[in-house]
Amino acid sequence: MSNDLYRFTATEALKRFEDGSLKVSEYATSLLDHIDQRQPAVQAFEYIDRSQVLQQARALDDVPKDKRGPLHGMPTQHNSPIYKDDQPELDAASVIMLRAAGALILGKTRTTEFAATVKGPATTNPHDSSRTPGGSSSGSGAAVADFQAPVALGTQTGGSTIRPGSFNGVYAMKPTWAAISREGQKVYSLILDTLGLYARSVDDLKLLADVFGLKDDQPPRVPTDGVKGMKFGLLRTMVWDQARLGTRNAMEKGVELLKSHRAEVKEIDFPADFDRLPDWHSCILKSDGRTAFRPEYMVAKDKLDRSLVEHVEEAHGYTRGAYLEAFDGVSALRPKWDAIARDYDAVIVPSVPDEAPEGFESTGSAVFNSMWTALHVPVINVPGFQGEHGMPIGLSLVAPRYHDQALLDVAKVVGEIWEKEGGWSGKL
Amino acid sequence: MSNDLYRFTATEALKRFEDGSLKVSEYATSLLDHIDQRQPAVQAFEYIDRSQVLQQARALDDVPKDKRGPLHGMPTQHNSPIYKDDQPELDAASVIMLRAAGALILGKTRTTEFAATVKGPATTNPHDSSRTPGGSSSGSGAAVADFQAPVALGTQTGGSTIRPGSFNGVYAMKPTWAAISREGQKVYSLILDTLGLYARSVDDLKLLADVFGLKDDQPPRVPTDGVKGMKFGLLRTMVWDQARLGTRNAMEKGVELLKSHRAEVKEIDFPADFDRLPDWHSCILKSDGRTAFRPEYMVAKDKLDRSLVEHVEEAHGYTRGAYLEAFDGVSALRPKWDAIARDYDAVIVPSVPDEAPEGFESTGSAVFNSMWTALHVPVINVPGFQGEHGMPIGLSLVAPRYHDQALLDVAKVVGEIWEKEGGWSGKL
Numbered sequence: 001m002s003n004d005l006y007r008f009t010a011t012e013a014l015k016r017f018e019d020g021s022l023k024v025s026e027y028a029t030s031l032l033d034h035i036d037q038r039q040p041a042v043q044a045f046e047y048i049d050r051s052q053v054l055q056q057a058r059a060l061d062d063v064p065k066d067k068r069g070p071l072h073g074m075p076t077q078h079n080s081p082i083y084k085d086d087q088p089e090l091d092a093a094s095v096i097m098l099r100a101a102g103a104l105i106l107g108k109t110r111t112t113e114f115a116a117t118v119k120g121p122a123t124t125n126p127h128d129s130s131r132t133p134g135g136s137s138s139g140s141g142a143a144v145a146d147f148q149a150p151v152a153l154g155t156q157t158g159g160s161t162i163r164p165g166s167f168n169g170v171y172a173m174k175p176t177w178a179a180i181s182r183e184g185q186k187v188y189s190l191i192l193d194t195l196g197l198y199a200r201s202v203d204d205l206k207l208l209a210d211v212f213g214l215k216d217d218q219p220p221r222v223p224t225d226g227v228k229g230m231k232f233g234l235l236r237t238m239v240w241d242q243a244r245l246g247t248r249n250a251m252e253k254g255v256e257l258l259k260s261h262r263a264e265v266k267e268i269d270f271p272a273d274f275d276r277l278p279d280w281h282s283c284i285l286k287s288d289g290r291t292a293f294r295p296e297y298m299v300a301k302d303k304l305d306r307s308l309v310e311h312v313e314e315a316h317g318y319t320r321g322a323y324l325e326a327f328d329g330v331s332a333l334r335p336k337w338d339a340i341a342r343d344y345d346a347v348i349v350p351s352v353p354d355e356a357p358e359g360f361e362s363t364g365s366a367v368f369n370s371m372w373t374a375l376h377v378p379v380i381n382v383p384g385f386q387g388e389h390g391m392p393i394g395l396s397l398v399a400p401r402y403h404d405q406a407l408l409d410v411a412k413v414v415g416e417i418w419e420k421e422g423g424w425s426g427k428l
Numbered sequence: 429m430s431n432d433l434y435r436f437t438a439t440e441a442l443k444r445f446e447d448g449s450l451k452v453s454e455y456a457t458s459l460l461d462h463i464d465q466r467q468p469a470v471q472a473f474e475y476i477d478r479s480q481v482l483q484q485a486r487a488l489d490d491v492p493k494d495k496r497g498p499l500h501g502m503p504t505q506h507n508s509p510i511y512k513d514d515q516p517e518l519d520a521a522s523v524i525m526l527r528a529a530g531a532l533i534l535g536k537t538r539t540t541e542f543a544a545t546v547k548g549p550a551t552t553n554p555h556d557s558s559r560t561p562g563g564s565s566s567g568s569g570a571a572v573a574d575f576q577a578p579v580a581l582g583t584q585t586g587g588s589t590i591r592p593g594s595f596n597g598v599y600a601m602k603p604t605w606a607a608i609s610r611e612g613q614k615v616y617s618l619i620l621d622t623l624g625l626y627a628r629s630v631d632d633l634k635l636l637a638d639v640f641g642l643k644d645d646q647p648p649r650v651p652t653d654g655v656k657g658m659k660f661g662l663l664r665t666m667v668w669d670q671a672r673l674g675t676r677n678a679m680e681k682g683v684e685l686l687k688s689h690r691a692e693v694k695e696i697d698f699p700a701d702f703d704r705l706p707d708w709h710s711c712i713l714k715s716d717g718r719t720a721f722r723p724e725y726m727v728a729k730d731k732l733d734r735s736l737v738e739h740v741e742e743a744h745g746y747t748r749g750a751y752l753e754a755f756d757g758v759s760a761l762r763p764k765w766d767a768i769a770r771d772y773d774a775v776i777v778p779s780v781p782d783e784a785p786e787g788f789e790s791t792g793s794a795v796f797n798s799m800w801t802a803l804h805v806p807v808i809n810v811p812g813f814q815g816e817h818g819m820p821i822g823l824s825l826v827a828p829r830y831h832d833q834a835l836l837d838v839a840k841v842v843g844e845i846w847e848k849e850g851g852w853s854g855k856l
Contacts, residue, residue, distance in 0.1 A: 093615075093722075093723040094723075096723040096724075096726070096727060097722065097723050097726055100723070100726035100727050101726070178618050178619075178716065178719055179719060180719065181615065181719050181720055181722060181723060183614070183615045183720070183723075186611070187521075187609065187611045190606055190618050190619075191606075191618075191619075212722075213718075213719075213722050215748075216748065217747045217748045217749050288606065290641075291606055291607065291608065291609050291641075292609055292611070294521075294525065294609060294640075294641050295521040295522075295524035295525050295528070295609060295611075296524075298524070298525055298528035298529070299524060299528050319645045320643075320644065320645045320829075320830035321645050321830075323830075324762075324763070324766070324829055324830065328759065328762060328763045331756065331759035331760070331762075332759070332760065334752075334756060334759075335752070335756045338752070401748075401752055402748035402749075402751075402752065
């Protein structure tokens, strides 16, 4: 048995389960051994039970081939930010669907407090243990990058899925808002919270998307000749002044590569009425935090992070009137963005200001993500570039709402180019 | 000890806890005895544990006066539609807040399946056991009307709070959407689901509203002279043709009474762009049901109500495009409604087509409620009228979003008139 079975993507492992050349329990053992070795440095997992995982794996090996689900034996870890020491009897909706599809649940990864603060957990970036893996879905991004699991789940209220995707150099997808149930995961903001997906290949993201029932109105036309003839928008956004060297270079290089593969790239701008989008996101987030954390505040205010206490106490000073202006303002922009994006196969935007910062005091900035979370559109982080310190940098592809499957197909051909020619040399 | 302690409203009982003339355990015993007697006929409760309730009650009696919460010893029952036989370790957010305020949790009341179908549970209407108490929060409405609990919780996605309020002749409030956390209650539609409140008096609703942190931007100006000088809108809505005799008479009588108490009542209409609101609500509900019930569908399709299976299988035929049109269409109407409603102390609209129908095959129509759920505005059912069979009928008061406290103050003075002079003779 090879020692690096754990390096398989989900798609690769599934093929071998199917042709009988690999057992789920063999694959699980390899992953568990690898996790044992890496946990001291990376600390991606909050909870993992080796014997339970192996028992699950053996049970899956006993399932007859014609009864196997689409994710048969596929190790997954979920990042469901539930109270410490709480062991809910019910899985989150996403985990129920994964289990029903035959997935092997490995364990629970680490997140920031309630996936709602920017103070990092103990998880480190697998590419450089002095740097943050991003957050809030810190453990999920790190575990997938570090081959501790082929696929993982996260959530995004600001930039909690896309940012760890870029910082760890993996594919990360924030689907259309509410297209996948986020039930059972702690609420921060009903109108912003979105389930997120992590994988090391677009094919693996597509496996998850199918299980979760992501579907466009139009069956996407699968690209047959790479990006040739495709039309991309390039949007620096109203916060471009916060982009640093790594991201600036990645944007330039990314465009150059697509053009050299005979795609068309057109620079576009937000119309002026999008200017307030970042402020509106912030107002909605903090105001919704007042509702979301009031129960914890009433029970144990002193155990709640200062930033969350401030939401409940309305330290932000937003009135209900300001909230409604933000809520209605963003609502009016959503169809406008869809109309703009419909002219392109995807719009290219930054994922992060730069490579993962050093230290763990902050999981980094969500400034390039929040606007898309508020607009409810699907976003995929595609890795391939690197910053001054050799750390990974990705770019985001964005589409109109409910163009998730189409965006996955575009991400696949774009990813093939950027991963190969984008210049990131530090892949594990 | 009086035998009818169970008839106290929350406000009345609290006053006696405070002056020491009543113990929580005495009040709880009276309620439990009354529930024992009524459960065979009304079947409001799904789960209740007498010894646990009494133990809780005695513990509350032991709390020193200066450590008591605002709902000290107040029996509450919650209607949290969680999987049968599941005993989650975590309370729903609303229940966490109630406990933190010192409430005594009596038990769990009955709802329709996932609070998402119109097929009634075994609960009957306490005013006539051959009739439905409405749904989905069937047990909550019935229990409060039947003096089995002074206050209760529900949810509303279509008309699940206001309809049982009207059918059972109690006050029911659907606050502004997302102003109170609905975490821990089964999701049907993120953009529609709203926590609901039941009580037999507006003062009791206000107790709950305060605990849950409902707050307007402007402190409401408390009416000092009843409804005199107040300005009401009267809106029959685009589905007025579905109103039957009971509701038609109630609307007429309600207006007449307010006018006789020197309030101004002005008939208003929705602008034409509100015409599609009922269809849009239906499209959003069914489409969101696809996301919400996919997990249960994947696990046990055969145990899911046919209507919910149809949501997941998209039997409704709504495309994602149609969903977005409905979602964005309703979003655009919300600020328009607020602007209209801001000219009135409240707008009077029907709560139901008529009194509670006979039988339990259907919990009744939500046709007069869904539009307000979609518009996110606060609604209070005020009882006081009756139908041809002597069953209660209420009318709804509606306000702009985040005018919850102001609406409560208006409901109080309106309720004083309608309850006294509206002609409902069947109060228990």
